[in-house]
Each structure stands twice: as C-alpha cells, then as structure tokens.
Amino acid sequence: MKVLRVVWQVLLLTVLNEAGGWVVQALQIPIPGSLIGLFLLFALLKSKVIRVEWVEAGATFLLAEMLLFFIPSSVQIVDFGAVVQKSGVQLLLVIVFSTATVMAVVGLVTEKIVRWKKGGRKWKQGTQSSV
Amino acid sequence: METGYAVLSLILTVFVYIGAKKMHRRWTYVWFSPLVVAPIVLILFVKGSGIRYETYWSGSQWISDLLGPATVAFAVPLYKNWEIMKKHAVEIVTSCLAGILIAVGSTCLFAWAAHLSPMLITSLAPRSVTTPFAMDISSRVGGQSSLTAVFVMVTGITGTVIGPWLLRQRALRSSISRGVMLGVSAHGGGTALAFTVGPLEGTVSSLSMILTAVVSLGLIPVLLTL
Numbered sequence: 001m002k003v004l005r006v007v008w009q010v011l012l013l014t015v016l017n018e019a020g021g022w023v024v025q026a027l028q029i030p031i032p033g034s035l036i037g038l039f040l041l042f043a044l045l046k047s048k049v050i051r052v053e054w055v056e057a058g059a060t061f062l063l064a065e066m067l068l069f070f071i072p073s074s075v076q077i078v079d080f081g082a083v084v085q086k087s088g089v090q091l092l093l094v095i096v097f098s099t100a101t102v103m104a105v106v107g108l109v110t111e112k113i114v115r116w117k118k119g120g121r122k123w124k125q126g127t128q129s130s131v
Numbered sequence: 132m133e134t135g136y137a138v139l140s141l142i143l144t145v146f147v148y149i150g151a152k153k154m155h156r157r158w159t160y161v162w163f164s165p166l167v168v169a170p171i172v173l174i175l176f177v178k179g180s181g182i183r184y185e186t187y188w189s190g191s192q193w194i195s196d197l198l199g200p201a202t203v204a205f206a207v208p209l210y211k212n213w214e215i216m217k218k219h220a221v222e223i224v225t226s227c228l229a230g231i232l233i234a235v236g237s238t239c240l241f242a243w244a245a246h247l248s249p250m251l252i253t254s255l256a257p258r259s260v261t262t263p264f265a266m267d268i269s270s271r272v273g274g275q276s277s278l279t280a281v282f283v284m285v286t287g288i289t290g291t292v293i294g295p296w297l298l299r300q301r302a303l304r305s306s307i308s309r310g311v312m313l314g315v316s317a318h319g320g321g322t323a324l325a326f327t328v329g330p331l332e333g334t335v336s337s338l339s340m341i342l343t344a345v346v347s348l349g350l351i352p353v354l355l356t357l
Binding site: 013031037042056058059060062063070072079083087094095100103104106110111114 | 286289315344
C-alpha cells in the first residue's frame with residue numbers, strides 16, 4: 001500500500017536524522033544532525049547499502065510538503081508584537097529589498113558563468129536553450 | 132484544557148495547510164501561497180482562542196520536527212542527479228559564495244540605513260539560510276534566534292512571491308541559474324518553488340541551499356566581526 005510505504009520510508013529517514021544527531025553529540029561538532037543524516041544517506045546510497053527505491057517515496061513526500069513544516073515556527077510572530085509594531089515596516093522592507101538584490105545578482109552571476117562555460121561565441125547570441 | 136488546545140493546534144495546522152494548498156491550486160496568485168495564508172489563519176486562531184504561542188507550539192512542533200527528516204531526504208535528489216551536480220560545481224559554489232556575501236552585506240547595509248538596533252541587525256544577518264542553521268548562527272553572533280526564525284520565514288515567503296516574476300525574465304533562462312538563485316536567496320521556500328519549475332531546478336536549488344547553510348555557519352560569524 002502506498003500510504004504505508006511512505007510512512008515506513010519517512011520513519012527510515014527519521015532514524016537517519018536521529019543517527020546524525022547522535023554523531024553530532026558524540027563528536028561535539030557545531031553542525032546540525034540533519035546535515036550529517038543527509039551525508040550519511042548519500043554515502044549509503046552511493047555504496048549501494050540502501051537502494052534508492054527504499055527511501056524515494058518517503059523523500060518525495062517530505063520534499064513536496066516542506067512548506068507545511070515551516071508553518072508552526074512562523075506562527076511565533078505573535079510573540080513579537082512589540083518589535084513588529086515598532087520596526088515591522090523597516091524589517092519587512094530590509095528583507096524584501098535584500099532578498100530581491102540577492103536573487104537578481106545571484107541569478108545573473110550564475111547565468112553569466114553558465115554561458116561563460118559554454119564558450120564566448122554563444123554568449124553574444126544569448127539564444128541557447130536552457131541546460 | 133492545555134493538552135486539548137495542543138492537540139487541536141496540531142490537527143488544525145495540518146487541515147489549514149491542506150485547505151490553503153487547495154485554495155492555492157484554484158487561485159494561483161502568489162499572495163495565496165500556503166506559506167502566507169496558513170500562518171495568518173493560525174495566528175487568528177491563537178489570538179482568537181487566547182492561548183499562548185507555547186501551547187500552540189507544544190502540539191504543532193511535531194510538524195516542525197519533520198524538517199530534520201526532510202533535510203535528510205535531500206540526499207535522494209542529490210544522489211539521483213549527482214552527475215549534473217558534478218558538472219555544474221563551479222557555478223553552484225561560486226554563486227553560493229557570492230550570494231552569502233551579498234545577502235549578509237545588503238541586509239546589514241539596509242538595516243543600518245533603516246536605523247535598526249544591533250540586536251535586530253544580527254538577528255537579520257543569517258536570514259537567507261535555512262531555519263535550523265540560521266537560528267544556530269544567530270545565537271552564535273548575539274542575535275535572537277526566535278526572531279531570526281521569523282525573518283527566515285519572511286525571506287522564504289518573499290522568495291516565493293518575487294521568484295515567479297524573476298523566473299519570467301529572459302536573462303535567466305538556464306535551469307542552473309534559476310535553481311541556484313532560488314536556493315541561495317530563499318532556502319526552503321525557494322527550493323519548494325524550484326521543484327514546481329522542474330526536478331533539475333529543484334535539485335540545484337536544494338544543493339545551493341545546503342551549501343549556503345554549511346558555508347554560512349563558518350562564514351557569517353567571521354563577516355559580522357568585520
């Protein structure tokens with residue numbers, strides 16, 4: 001059954017996340033455990049210890065619903081009524097303008113490197129299809 | 132009573148999210164993103180019922196806990212697209228570094244110009260990094276990690292709101308630059324948007340997000356002492 005498979009696979013990913021947490025605690029390294037879990041799963045997939053079919057359905061589910069996992073922490077804004085009332089507009093403007101700047105510059109820089117790697121000849125035409 | 136509200140918070144968050152997602156499918160306006168609609172509805176619930184955020188959190192944190200396994204899940208698209216990753220390592224690494232510098236630099240500059248307090252500036256600095264990392268960085272540099280969580284959130288929403296507009300620009304045509312742009316600037320929110328564009332965009336975005344997070348953890352504390 002599809003639902004059961006997703007549940008089982010999410011559990012497996014949770015175990016890997018916990019394992020990452022243990023590694024971080026044991027080695028006292030300043031890295032979130034989930035990141036160690038990511039590298040661990042990647043290594044296990046590469047070495048064929050875990051087959052991609054064993055985790056794919058669960059991973060697809062988690063990645064597709066990732067927005068949901070951010071919602072509880074976003075509701076916390078109710079605790080910062082005073083700060084939001086005082087500097088809310090400035091904070092919002094700073095975030096919006098800075099995010100827009102980063103997006104535009106990073107997008108253009110990357111596009112430039114992509115075209116530079118493809119060779120200067122095509123750079124002038126600027127009509128090649130996406131990679 | 133408290134427990135009742137905690138359980139209700141959990142169930143309500145899931146149902147509000149499902150409802151918001153359905154609504155977004157019907158009316159695809161950016162302002163109807165589940166990341167905008169669902170928190171508003173849930174804030175109204177918390178305010179309206181008079182419960183504290185801690186009570187809401189005690190029930191709904193189970194949902195947040197899935198962020199860990201979701202981070203681990205990134206290994207799957209990474210594994211399946213490893214060849215593409217190797218091929219575009221130069222673009223991704225260079226752009227991530229540039230992105231971090233511009234993000235921290237422009238945030239501090241704009242925040243300073245807006246006369247925000249040093250505590251708010253340090254809380255803002257790691258806002259383009261994915262939540263668990265950003266909160267960690269924030270507490271290392273003397274910011275308020277819970278405020279940072281909210282700023283990270285707003286950054287994610289901003290990315291999903293202005294992202295579709297930037298994706299229509301002719302200058303940004305390659306899947307690589309689209310993915311890197313969204314992952315570096317708007318972490319999980321941008322990556323979620325990138326996956327709606329295509330699997331390659333999504334994968335490049337998630338790798339950029341992960342790389343940005345790891346590099347930021349080492350780089351931002353150094354940058355802020357300058």
